[in-house]
Amino acid sequence: MKIHEHQAKHLMAGRDIPVPLGRVARSVDEAVAAVRPLIEESGNPVVVIKAQIHAGGRGKGTFKEFPEVRGVNVVTDGIEGGPAAAEEAVRDLAKKMLGSTLVTIQTGDEGKVVNRLYVEQGIDIARELYLAVLLDRSTSRNIVMASTEGGMEIEKVAEETPEKILREEIDPAIGLAGFQANALAHGLSLDGEPGKNFAVFVKALAQAASDLDTDLIEINPLVVTGEGQVMALDGKMAFDDNALYRHPDIADMRDDTEEDPAELAAKNAGLNYIKLDGTIGCLVNGAGLAMATMDTIKHVGGEPANFLDVGGGATADQVTTAFQIITKDPNVRGIFVNIFGGIMRCDVIATGIVEAVERVGLEVPLVVRLEGTNVELGKQIIEESDLEVVNAGSLRDGAEKILELTT
Amino acid sequence: MSVLVDKSTRLLVQGMGKTGQFHTDKAIAYGTNVVAAVHPTKAGTTTSFEGETDHSGVAGRDDTYSVDVPVYATVADAVAETGANASVVYVPPPFAADAIMEATAAGVELVVAITEGIPVADMIVAKRYLQGTGTRLVGPNCPGVITPGECKIGIMPGYIHERGRIGVVSRSGTLTYEAVHQLTLLGLGQTTAIGIGGDPVNGTSFVDCLSLFEADPETEGVIMIGEIGGTAEEEAAEFVKAEMSKPVAGFIAGTTAPPGKRMGHAGAIVSGGKGTAAAKIEAMADAGIVVAETPSDMGEAMVRALG
Numbered sequence: 001m002k003i004h005e006h007q008a009k010h011l012m013a014g015r016d017i018p019v020p021l022g023r024v025a026r027s028v029d030e031a032v033a034a035v036r037p038l039i040e041e042s043g044n045p046v047v048v049i050k051a052q053i054h055a056g057g058r059g060k061g062t063f064k065e066f067p068e069v070r071g072v073n074v075v076t077d078g079i080e081g082g083p084a085a086a087e088e089a090v091r092d093l094a095k096k097m098l099g100s101t102l103v104t105i106q107t108g109d110e111g112k113v114v115n116r117l118y119v120e121q122g123i124d125i126a127r128e129l130y131l132a133v134l135l136d137r138s139t140s141r142n143i144v145m146a147s148t149e150g151g152m153e154i155e156k157v158a159e160e161t162p163e164k165i166l167r168e169e170i171d172p173a174i175g176l177a178g179f180q181a182n183a184l185a186h187g188l189s190l191d192g193e194p195g196k197n198f199a200v201f202v203k204a205l206a207q208a209a210s211d212l213d214t215d216l217i218e219i220n221p222l223v224v225t226g227e228g229q230v231m232a233l234d235g236k237m238a239f240d241d242n243a244l245y246r247h248p249d250i251a252d253m254r255d256d257t258e259e260d261p262a263e264l265a266a267k268n269a270g271l272n273y274i275k276l277d278g279t280i281g282c283l284v285n286g287a288g289l290a291m292a293t294m295d296t297i298k299h300v301g302g303e304p305a306n307f308l309d310v311g312g313g314a315t316a317d318q319v320t321t322a323f324q325i326i327t328k329d330p331n332v333r334g335i336f337v338n339i340f341g342g343i344m345r346c347d348v349i350a351t352g353i354v355e356a357v358e359r360v361g362l363e364v365p366l367v368v369r370l371e372g373t374n375v376e377l378g379k380q381i382i383e384e385s386d387l388e389v390v391n392a393g394s395l396r397d398g399a400e401k402i403l404e405l406t407t
Numbered sequence: 408m409s410v411l412v413d414k415s416t417r418l419l420v421q422g423m424g425k426t427g428q429f430h431t432d433k434a435i436a437y438g439t440n441v442v443a444a445v446h447p448t449k450a451g452t453t454t455s456f457e458g459e460t461d462h463s464g465v466a467g468r469d470d471t472y473s474v475d476v477p478v479y480a481t482v483a484d485a486v487a488e489t490g491a492n493a494s495v496v497y498v499p500p501p502f503a504a505d506a507i508m509e510a511t512a513a514g515v516e517l518v519v520a521i522t523e524g525i526p527v528a529d530m531i532v533a534k535r536y537l538q539g540t541g542t543r544l545v546g547p548n549c550p551g552v553i554t555p556g557e558c559k560i561g562i563m564p565g566y567i568h569e570r571g572r573i574g575v576v577s578r579s580g581t582l583t584y585e586a587v588h589q590l591t592l593l594g595l596g597q598t599t600a601i602g603i604g605g606d607p608v609n610g611t612s613f614v615d616c617l618s619l620f621e622a623d624p625e626t627e628g629v630i631m632i633g634e635i636g637g638t639a640e641e642e643a644a645e646f647v648k649a650e651m652s653k654p655v656a657g658f659i660a661g662t663t664a665p666p667g668k669r670m671g672h673a674g675a676i677v678s679g680g681k682g683t684a685a686a687k688i689e690a691m692a693d694a695g696i697v698v699a700e701t702p703s704d705m706g707e708a709m710v711r712a713l714g
Contacts (some may be wrong), residue, residue, distance in 0.1 A: 038518075067435065075521070123629040134608060135527060135531075135608070136638075137607050137608070137637040137638070137639070137674070138635075138637070138638060140530070140531055140533075140534045140608045141531060142531065147451070154679070155680050156678045158679075171530050171535070171537050172528075173529045173532075173535055189578075210528060213527070213528050214525070224628055240525045240526055240527045241673075242500060242525060242526045242527070242529065242673065243526035243527070243528060243529075243708065246526075267662060272670075272671040273409060274665070274668050274670065276663070276665065284581075285581060286553055286579060286580050286581025286671075287579065287605060287670055287671025287675060288577070288579020288580065288581060288605070288632070288634055288660045288671075288672070288675075289579065289581035289582050289585065289636075289660075289670045289702070290580065290632060290679075290699070291635070291660035291661040291663075291670050291671070292579075292582055292585075292658070292660040292702040294663045294664070294700065295660060295661065295662040295663050295684075296701040296702065297663075298662065298663045299662075299701050304663060307664070307668075307671070309671040315474060317590065326534070340581045340584050341564075341590075342550075342563060342564040342580070342581065342584055367704070371562060371585075371588065372567065372584065373564050373566075392530055394703045395701065395702055395703045396701050396703035396704070399701075406620070
């Protein structure tokens with residue numbers, strides 16, 4: 001699960017990890033109201049107004065409706081005009097940003113609608129660094145990754161200048177040791193006070209990753225201020241869905257408006273669904289087989305409309321919901337059901353399909369491939385129903401048949 | 408011969424809830440020697456299983472079975488009393504990593520964790536705990552391990568398997584069934600089929616399994632089934648190139664998966680351009696592995712690899 005920057009910073013601030021002062025705003029008035037207290041508390045007449053969406057690249061991203069406005073804007077009007085001028089500038093920006101669609105390199109062309117803003121104090125930046133805590137799958141441990149190249153995409157740094165990326169492995173029994181934090185500071189050429197501040201920062205961040213069950217914490221950029229403070233100028237956190245049960249406060253931070261409505265409906269029904277751009281809907285049991293079904297559709301020349309894994313023990317209700325979700329997608333011109341019944345018996349799934357189609361009322365061609373436990377009984381149930389269903393012998397055969405029926 | 412499990416496997420069950428009971432019954436029907444179960448509040452009782460024998464499993468048995476499985480309070484007690492040397496974990500996600508560590512502490516040689524949805528942080532700790540012990544963990548989030556005709560641990564349908572010449576190792580449950588089914592129809596059969604699971608942190612890797620199959624005299628070839636996410640397939644390809652004399656066929660799921668999306672399995676995600684199907688397929692082809700174009704062609708790919 002992903003959360004917004006302002007939520008990540010709230011969590012960090014609660015753990016004494018330095019972040020700029022800031023206030024979240026869901027309306028223009030709230031954004032304006034944030035300005036004066038921020039200027040007074042920080043003593044800095046500069047404020048920053050940032051769009052809150054679950055995607056990176058906001059600083060360079062622009063709005064569809066207002067191409068001159070970026071996702072992150074530094075407001076300097078307060079330097080000469082005082083807080084009132086800063087307020088007016090923020091009002092003007094907030095009006096344009098709220099409800100508008102921000103397009104960044106990570107949102108795709110469709111962009112994302114901005115529903116909330118974060119107004120922050122301006123920071124005197126001396127250096128920009130990169131810092132992250134994430135799982136290293138090859139060692140089965142979390143690692144700290146740091147780089148001097150703050151503000152750049154880490155994938156690009158890894159590709160072009162891999163020597164600029166520092167790594168320290170976190171032993172789960174010990175946490176990030178002091179010497180490891182110091183080694184990272186040294187590697188980033190942080191000496192004296194900034195070095196000490198960095199070591200405290202990175203140890204707290206590693207601890208946060210472990211305490212909060214994050215999949216990823218990424219601070220890009222991490223800044224060293226003119227006064228030698230080390231601070232998270234940006235903050236991205238993603239959490240392990242399987243561990244959310246022990247963090248109800250974090251689970252409550254979920255922003256449903258950031259999720260695809262169909263994916264959300266599927267999740268609530270206990271289904272794994274991901275929408276794609278193609279025309280052939282798929283309903284499959286098992287994640288690997290569901291991926292492979294999409295791949296096979298593509299391989300024979302079609303385009304899958306979705307990933308959908310009904311899991312190992314799907315009920316008739318779940319199959320019905322799955323059909324409803326697939327058929328709601330206007331691009332879908334045909335559906336391919338691919339089931340390898342292991343513990344899930346084919347006759348049960350066949351009954352589920354028949355019931356679901358009768359309830360949903362299918363208007364597109366349906367190809368069903370059943371294999372595994374009670375397969376003959378399953379095929380018989382489908383044949384004896386009034387459904388217009390094409391049976392397929394193998395996965396490949398099914399993919400070819402549905403392609404033929406939809407083109 | 409086979410790998411990991413055989414007739415001498417003495418299985419204990421951790422997590423005898425509804426799911427655990429259902430699959431324990433199927434395992435016993437197949438002929439698996441289930442010697443004990445562990446339950447914190449039911450110690451001293453027995454759980455009874457009876458029904459019709461699954462004749463696709465261990466040969467030469469009666470048509471029905473009736474087995475009483477004694478329940479112990481701890482894994483240590485169960486091992487001391489019954490000599491169990493393998494454990495299967497059906498314990499719910501919040502307690503599953505602890506169950507794995509308990510079995511490790513009791514010296515169980517093989518722990519097969521079926522449970523899906525264990526927090527990654529718990530598995531990081533469990534994996535650290537396993538280090539330096541003699542215990543091997545398979546899974547979690549996997550269908551289990553089966554040596555056809557000898558021992559079935561997990562949730563796979565027994566009857567699609569047939570004893571034969573090919574080792575199977577896979578991150579996906581249903582794709583394992585596809586491969587196994589094709590091998591059976593082609594008359595190649597399986598020595599052992601191992602599901603290593605779809606989680607980002609797991610106990611046994613492709614390389615571990617390939618190494619076991621390479622050393623097993625009965626195994627003549629191996630099918631490895633991978634998917635997007637991580638670099639385990641690339642590491643396996645390197646191993647095949649450097650260390651394997653036996654032919655290997657394979658398949659990678661997720662060519663069409665959009666980046667940044669978790670495809671059902673916790674570990675199936677392309678992030679930061681890493682873990683793509685294309686990179687894995689290239690590494691495998693480069694190592695001489697015959698990569699099937701679709702899952703329907705996995706068996707045929709094995710036939711081609713065998714030459």
